[in-house]
Amino acid sequence: MASLFTKILDGQIPGQVVHQDEVCAAILDIMPLTRGHVVLFPREEVDHWIDVDGPTRDHLFEVAATIGRAQLSAFGGERTGLIIQGFEVPHAHLHVFPTKDAKDFDLTDREQTDTEELATVAEQLRAALA
Numbered sequence: 001m002a003s004l005f006t007k008i009l010d011g012q013i014p015g016q017v018v019h020q021d022e023v024c025a026a027i028l029d030i031m032p033l034t035r036g037h038v039v040l041f042p043r044e045e046v047d048h049w050i051d052v053d054g055p056t057r058d059h060l061f062e063v064a065a066t067i068g069r070a071q072l073s074a075f076g077g078e079r080t081g082l083i084i085q086g087f088e089v090p091h092a093h094l095h096v097f098p099t100k101d102a103k104d105f106d107l108t109d110r111e112q113t114d115t116e117e118l119a120t121v122a123e124q125l126r127a128a129l130a
Helices: 005-007 054-075 114-130
Strands: 019-020 026-028 040-041 080-085 094-099
Touching: 005 019, 005 026, 005 080, 005 114, 019 040, 019 114, 026 094, 026 114, 040 054, 054 080, 054 114
Parallel strands: none
Antiparallel strands: 019 026, 026 040, 040 094, 080 094
């Protein structure tokens, strides 16, 4: 069965895609830690990040760095946060987000963002990535 992320890429469910290439894709998290929070994942459905092959893993981290720079440019922050956790969706993924404080890393304290706000954030981030 296709993962939530694959369903978004296939257009089966809505999502704001801010990056995609032949290896991976990034979508806005609907329950962001901070404005501009994305989830970056390989197109191949691998459950655990330690099982992602080396070239794909390297590519994910390169794309995460590019997205992180764009997030800081578009939304500000002291640093770009990166979390690999994997409990929400059984498809390896990286949380990449601009951050000002260590408190921003709490994945248990989040609220869903409305569709219009997600569309605005996606436009800002796509512009910064261009």
